[in-house]
Amino acid sequence: MDPLWNSLVVGGLQTDKEGQLKPFLGFLGMIGTSYEDAHVATGEHAAQHQILLIVYEPSTHRLA
Numbered sequence: 001m002d003p004l005w006n007s008l009v010v011g012g013l014q015t016d017k018e019g020q021l022k023p024f025l026g027f028l029g030m031i032g033t034s035y036e037d038a039h040v041a042t043g044e045h046a047a048q049h050q051i052l053l054i055v056y057e058p059s060t061h062r063l064a
Helices: 043-048 050-053
Strands: 010-016 019-028 032-038
Touching: 043 050
Parallel strands: none
Antiparallel strands: 010 019, 019 032
């Protein structure tokens, strides 16, 4: 296992501007790509199943 060639999913709690704790879910890719979203996936699931989560979650994504 190469520690410099991994994709990571990070989850936890984060303090917002009002001082309230809110859930955090983020992704860090093997070339430095990072984002946070309501759902993340790595590997094969990122390519095959991520789009299904986007389609069925209208609160965070809008379809054209």
